[in-house]
Amino acid sequence: MPWKPTTAPRAVPAECPRCGAPCLRQREGLPFDVLADTERLTPEAAAARTTPNRLAWCLRESKWTGARLVEVLGQLHSPVCPWPHVVNHQCPPGTPAVKGALW
Numbered sequence: 001m002p003w004k005p006t007t008a009p010r011a012v013p014a015e016c017p018r019c020g021a022p023c024l025r026q027r028e029g030l031p032f033d034v035l036a037d038t039e040r041l042t043p044e045a046a047a048a049r050t051t052p053n054r055l056a057w058c059l060r061e062s063k064w065t066g067a068r069l070v071e072v073l074g075q076l077h078s079p080v081c082p083w084p085h086v087v088n089h090q091c092p093p094g095t096p097a098v099k100g101a102l103w
């Protein structure tokens with residue numbers, strides 16, 4: 001895996017604790033934990049998937065600092081932005097909620 005340790009904010013591969021889907025997770029540099037789908041989308045496709053509760057993220061990948069998620073407003077984001085885009089992960093319908101205080 002090309003992910004390298006660094007002190008810069010970065011997104012790391014992680015599994016969804018509820019449905020086990022592969023995700024990207026980022027904590028540093030953000031006011032909250034972000035769990036995003038790994039599927040790379042165009043700005044247009046990412047905008048189509050955003051909702052008030054689902055944010056779009058610009059995935060800035062660099063071989064020096066790793067991947068970093070930058071929040072973008074789907075509807076207002078540049079349609080020609082060259083970076084891949086991801087959206088907040090949502091578990092498939094029917095995924096049982098995790099009981100207790102795992103999170």
Ligand SMILES: [Zn+2]
Pocket residue numbers: 043057058059072077081082083084085
């Ligand atoms: Zn972008």
Ligand SMILES: [Zn+2]
Pocket residue numbers: 016017018019020021089090091092
């Ligand atoms: Zn999930």
